[in-house]
Amino acid sequence: MRAFRAPKESLGDLNADVAAMLVAAASDIALALDADGNIQDLAFQQAGLPLELRNTDEWIGRSWQATVSEESQTKPELLLAEASERKVSRWREVRYPAARGPDIPILFAVVAIKGAARYIAVGRDVRATAALQQKLIEAQVAIERDYSRMRNAESRYRILFQITAEPVLIIDATSHRIVEANPAAAALLDHGAANLIGKLFPDALLIDDQSLSQSLSLAIRSQGKIERVRITLDGGRDYLLDGTFFRQDTSSFFLLRFSPQYGQPALPKSSDVNTQLVQFVESAPDGFVITDMDGRLLHANATFLQLAQIENMHQIMGETIDRWIGKSAIDFSVMLSNLRQHGTLKLFSSVVRGEHGSPVDVEISATTVGAPGQARLGFTIRNVGPRISGDGGDHAFIPRSREQLAELIGRVPLKELVRETTDVIERMCIETALKLTGDNRATAAEMLGLSRQSLYVKLRRYGLAEPSEEDSQLE
Template structure:
């Protein structure tokens, strides 16, 4: 067994039974008195936690001549409790044992300080992460265009959604990171921009300059400031649009129409052919619980619909076939967890620059206040009269059949009889839909006579 040198602060002379015969303290602990230990078992004065360790050290010394080092919280007669690291050795004539201990109070305090420092570092780390998250949310949701540009090579490090729209237009969804900022500025304004950035580097600030950005050359006032980040310097560039400057390809009547759309109390969205949001009004932002237009533009509408992907696919399928859709029922799921029952009306554009106009109306109050005289309630009312005459199992089976028949019929009416669209609305395969149509008499000879197929022949009925 390896040993280490011990500078004893406490020395105990024990008999073979572990009873203290002599006790000596170092000058550093001379303030304590240990006369009350004499004649008592060491295990009796070591406290509840230390008594087992003491008995183990005594047994080890009797058996092998020396024990391992063990730390106990030794209680002194004055009531003070001090952490002491002891080892016990057998005397050569086996007439007794000697226990030597070192005061570990300074080490314990240092260990406590280390733990406290680690906890403080962890708290600071999470505070930093929280600040970084808040910065990211504010940066992305800001309505003003903001860029972070490297001071060394003038390449873009970060750009928020408003800045991307300023360069690429509202239809753009490109990532500006890594691109040369000066190359995005109109050629006539580049020298002025470079001079302004040189002054910012030298003085920390400079007067704003007029720049033209993007494919339409829209005019902006640019101001910048110098910051240090990650052992390098960066420019924080802020763009303010000139409200008096005309915008190419945007007539005055278009601006008036945009203003009217923004004030519509129902949600309005302009989509491209893939269902990606290109323009929204404030009512739509309230429905999806998003703070600003740039945070919604460029995302798929299916992100917020009741069944992500499925409802949007059904809506686009109906639009491609019929060019317009009315009273398409679904739910909107907000970013903060809210859920709203809505009705959607949509129209597919016919111009070359194809847009889809979508009007979204909150109908949750209407649904909450619906009376008991609707079609489904009337269809289920006979079931109540069978209570007591039929088993619960049969009642439930009949109710399920009536509800299923009701929604199959409603899906057929909403899709104007198109079976492919009906199957998508119900989340069924075409084979399952055909089986239900035959079961409830909604075939071509019955209530579903107005149903139309999607252009396939009889062999298509077996496709899923």
Template sequence: MNLESTNGDQIPFSDPEAMFEGFSKADILNLAYCAGDFMLAIDENKIVRDISVNVRDHAFASQWIGQKWADTVTVDSKAKIEQLLNGDQPSSNNWRQVNHSHDGDDIPVNYKVIKPENSHWHIAIGRDLRSISVLQQRLLKTQQSMERDYLHLRQTETRYRLLFDNISYPVLIADAEGHVIQQANRACHALMGVAPGALDGKAFSSLVDIEYRDALLSYIASVAVNSAISPLSVRLAGRSGLVKLAASTFRQSGKQYWLVNIDDGLHEVPGKQSDKYVLDVVEKMPDAFVLTDEKQSIIVANRAFAELVQAGSVEQLLGVSLNRFIGRPDVDLGLLKKQLKDHQNVRNFSSVVNDLNGGEEPVEISAILIEREQPLFGYSVRGIGRRERDLPQSTGNYPRSVEQLTELVGRKPLKEIVRESTDLIERMCIEAALVHTSDNRASAAEILGLSRQSLYSKLHRHGLGNLLGKD
């Protein structure tokens, strides 16, 4: 093979005459068929005289015979057609995309025109770009949905940082494994007399006087077992007087962290059960949040959850079982509860919320288990109906794959899933029979082992075209 390119775009065969010696016209046509979905023969008057296409997918192209090629495309593509026919292209290997008009839709096709030296014909080879266009639209909508979610995440993170940094009392977050400070607010930095950000990355124990460090480590170990333990009095490094440390644990991304409040006697440090800042964030956050006891009775819910289930007020929900609203009773929450006991947290569990008016909303649930004398379960519920509406919808009202059918488990009774599976299989078999017989209903009924009347009835039930098919 000669790696020298004659026109900068192609690497030709070094000996094409030898390569194609013995090729018949049929062989050459087969090569051309492999190049694209459309083949158009265009005369010197720029009129389409003949076509070669796949009848199943591109039968509409037969309407172009006898028309000027430029008349079959949209207005913005006419100039491209003239350029293709006149050879006005930067390179002979260039393909040009044009849009054909058909039944009110634009069909994008990528064309290359070949003009034999000793013939007045032009041969246009085209590739159907509709499947690529659908993928591009799906990618665009998914990207837009991700950007909206990312913007929402950034806004939530900004609110959290503002809240954390503006709390009046000293508070810090430390890694439970290495006891390294991950973040401390301005009040904590002011208490230690250092510049903002100077505490990040330092050992938590370095804030405490040496003689209190063993007590601090024992206290942290005790809190990991029993979060109700009393605060620890210690003296901070380089300072006189005692302060009280109150630590609580939480998990994020599979790692354990400590949230530590420091009571220096100068600020009002709220108790864990009455932290108005945290409660205010939970109440105003856009995602639904609910806290339940061991029996899944609702203890705390925010306004977003009340709106999600169409309740008049949050107070109306207190004491009600969460099973009333999440998925099928005792099914979805039972699975969540088991996962929480095994792993302490669950992310993006797919389910549905049943509101008080009988409606359903697809949701994703993230949950956490808070281990106390009486375990508590926290659920963050995010509606994903908008995201599903943004994505391209599948044709028909039936599931189109085994994966989609299995996703119905826990949301619908087995009887309904089996019925939908049967309808799906029946519809797909009928569609395959119609394709196999070129839409001849009599032949389709014969290969399916049905009477013609039974086939027409099923066609009507599945909405598969009109009832005046070929017999």
């Protein structure tokens, strides 16, 4: 926290009424506590919040600890102890029983009143922030699921292309040069697959009959297809050649398939590879962590220990991982909820808080492994601090920590803060969709569930469309 440099000169002598108004206006909930942690008085900024909390009319005179939910019983004592020692405690999330529905998370800090043996606890309702984070995660999971589906389909066709016994060539429809060849085609033409790339069709086939070679070239240029053409390659080998036209993004290609008439050439064998997975995980430059389903740490590699500034594994065995990971307890709750619901989590932006240093910006991916009843959570943690600090892109203004976001509270109305945060999330989702689709506006609009006109309006709103593009869209 950054305090006033000269509070007596800038604020003057504030009486109790003015101080009470300031505390109530700067927080969603404020508690006046005595030295034993009993509630002497309380204030709410909004009239609706006390109706959502359970039995607020009975709080005065009771211990603060007695009013919170069971899982937060130790938090009030920690906050009061920190305030006694440091005058101002760190922010901690405290959960309160709700009149209806799940517990309500309130972010609290406690300030010790000098010479009065009293404390002021100020709290902020963080449900809106948690809901926005949840929406962002759900959008990210949906985009990643679609991307994973396309990538898996591409992988299946890539494997089929590589292992098929029939020779296959991919020809650029404009230049008529070979852009890809499978191992069977390389063996057929007595070339390595890399040596075939860039060669002109049909010269690369080494066809003995030059008139046939010319007719193939004419057919592919004029008709766009080749059907069951019998060819004899150099050396007397006979094949039937079929060609099919297809498009990929903005380019056009031909797929040529050779059906052998007298047997098939043998494919080269792949060499076996020993990945040494355990050694890789232990020495990887990214952090690897294994926990149980409640987040209690079972194993971590050396990179994570270095990020968390821990000397050895024995110091952290059995500890919950949110002790080091997350800008607040909300981060880990969101991660855990998505892991239990979807089984995987990818590229979640968070921080690792070291034992003796400042937080480090990281990206976290995680998955659930193991059979039901013996399931574990696996996390990969990548340090992206240097990448973030060196990025001068459009998102440089986004707060990167809860403390930076907290500095806006009290200076910016909550509705404006939520609206701006929603705009940031919307812009990030649009940019991600455009990146995944190669800037294809129609596909991006379909991915986001928008009409193309709605997407164009949002592109202009966020300055993502060039002036020439805006003119053409309006036309």
